Every structure is written in C-alpha cells, then in structure tokens.
C-alpha cells in the first residue's frame with residue numbers, strides 16, 4: 303500500500319451487512335481547521351447500521367465509510383489548526399467515516415485522550431458518553447435529589463447516563479434485560495428493573511426525568527411515571543411536544559456535544575468517577591460481524607473496531 307492510500311470499510315449501496323467491504327482507498331487530506339488522525343479504534347454505534355440500511359434521515363454519498371466515533375493519533379495538522387500537534391493521542395467525532403486507517407476531523411470535534419484511558423475505551427465516548435452527557439447533565443440539568451429513570455441502562459448511552467446522573471447526586475432507576483440487571487446495579491443504580499418480567503410503570507412513579515434510549519411502546523408507557531414539571535428526553539423516538547404541554551412535562555431532544563464536553567467526560571473517566579465497558583472488539587475486516595452484533599439491540603456497553 304502506498305503512502306497515499308489506506309484500508310477502509312466502505313459500502314456502495316444501502317443494504318444488509320454484506321454490503322460492507324474492506325477496500326484500499328485514497329487517504330484523506332486535512333482541510334483548514336482539520337487534523338488527519340491515524341485511527342486506533344472506532345466505536346460501532348447503532349446509527350452506523352441504520353445509515354447503512356438507508357433507515358436514517360440523512361443524505362448519504364456513496365461509497366460511504368461508516369462510523370463517527372474514534373480514538374487515534376494526530377498524523378498531520380491542516381492549515382489554521384491551533385489546538386493539536388502531530389503525535390498527540392485524541393478522541394472524538396468525525397463525519398468522514400472512522401472504520402478506516404485514517405480520517406479527518408475538525409479540531410472542535412476532538413479532545414486530548416488521557417493516558418489512563420485506552421484507545422478502545424476512548425472510542426466508546428463519542429455517541430455514547432457524549433449523548434448521555436448532553437441529555438443528563440447539559441439539557442436535562444439533573445441535580446442532587448432528582449429521581450431519574452434510564453431505559454436501556456446497560457447500553458452504550460445508558461451506562462454513562464446512569465453514572466452521570468448518580469455523579470450529579472440523583473437516584474437512578476435503570477431498565478435492562480435479565481443478563482444486565484447486576485451490571486446496572488454495579489453502575490450505582492438504586493433500582494434495576496428487568497423489562498422482560500416487570501412493566502416499569504407498575505413499580506415506578508413520580509420521577510423527575512426519563513431518558514428513553516429504546517423508543518416505541520417503552521417511550522409511550524413512560525409519560526405516566528413522570529411527575530408534573532418533570533422531563534422526558536428520547537434519543538430513539540419523537541415524543542409529541544403537545545402531549546408534553548398537556549401533561550406539564552418538558553419534552554427534549556439530544557443536542558450535539560462540544561469539545562469541552564469531551565474534555566469534561568475524559569476527566570471523569572481519568573479520575574475514575576465513571577467507567578466505560580467494551581462488550582466486544584473486532585478488526586476492520588470483521589465490520590460485518592460487528593454490525594450484526596449491534597443490530598441485535600441487546601448487550602452491554604459498546605462494540606469497538608480495533609484498527
């Protein structure tokens with residue numbers, strides 16, 4: 303392989319996991335304000351396969367390299383980059399695809415990776431911890447004494463949401479399948495509800511905030527457990543604003559993370575206040591298996607592609 307090319311997973315049309323192929327492709331060049339990163343690990347997010355299947359409402363240009371979450375090393379800096387230099391370990395988000403040996407990202411979408419966090423662990427932050435941070439800490443404004451219900455508390459977003467809410471002094475109730483109940487408790491949740499045996503609305507009420515990472519009927523059944531003046535944030539569905547107004551419940555959506563968010567999250571991981579969890583690691587050539595595992599919608603923490 304020449305210096306100008308790299309290995310990357312790409313797909314040329316929407317479809318099942320079989321459309322993913324490992325190919326030799328041109329290495330990207332950093333533009334103004336961007337850095338070129340040698341990717342060490344890429345987080346596999348559910349949105350990656352939703353986009354691959356054509357299920358996500360966004361324009362896609364083919365061939366497409368999947369992935370947004372990354373951790374790696376700065377290989378080259380583009381014009382006007384002020385915050386990073388070659389050789390630094392970084393993590394964050396790229397919109398150019400991360401299932402590849404190299405990618406580019408704007409410097410504001412990156413932060414320095416603390417030494418105490420591995421590249422694999424750092425790749426779980428964007429799209430997992432960042433979403434939890436925006437919903438629980440920034441938009442949700444969770445505070446000491448609040449009661450928070452996290453649906454999917456063992457998942458890539460939920461495990462961080464649970465820990466961030468507890469760090470803020472809230473009491474957390476988490477839902478999960480039977481295999482993850484002990485794990486959710488180990489994160490500090492006061493109550494862990496097995497959604498396969500207990501309808502949560504029969505045992506929970508009067509919560510200040512629900513973070514829904516599941517959607518569908520889980521979201522529909524969540525209204526009744528929220529107190530008047532409380533909040534509902536869904537990252538997997540679109541709760542109607544009018545219903546929120548009717549019930550006196552604030553309906554919110556997730557917002558995009560900033561570089562400061564990445565830095566704040568990394569500090570909490572570095573200090574051991576919160577931890578991440580990697581369920582499986584795959585190589586780039588195993589991207590199909592990684593997507594198939596993620597598509598099951600069950601599991602614990604994140605899947606990571608080790609590049």
Ligand SMILES: NC(=O)c1ccc[n+]([C@@H]2O[C@H](COP(=O)([O-])OP(=O)(O)OC[C@H]3O[C@@H](n4cnc5c(N)ncnc54)[C@H](OP(=O)(O)O)[C@@H]3O)[C@@H](O)[C@H]2O)c1
Pocket residue numbers: 347348349429430433453454455456457458459460477478479480481482497515516520537538556557596599600601602603604
């Ligand atoms: N809008 C945004 O900004 C944004 C950002 C990130 C993610 N998302 C979306 O949010 C969703 C979750 O993302 P994620 O990365 O956390 O997914 P994930 O890592 O795949 O985790 C999903 C979790 O949901 C649990 N689960 C499945 N069915 C459940 C049910 N009925 N009740 C409670 N828990 C259930 C699974 O646990 P068990 O194995 O125990 O069943 C699993 O731990 C995805 O749809 C994703 O696309 C949106």
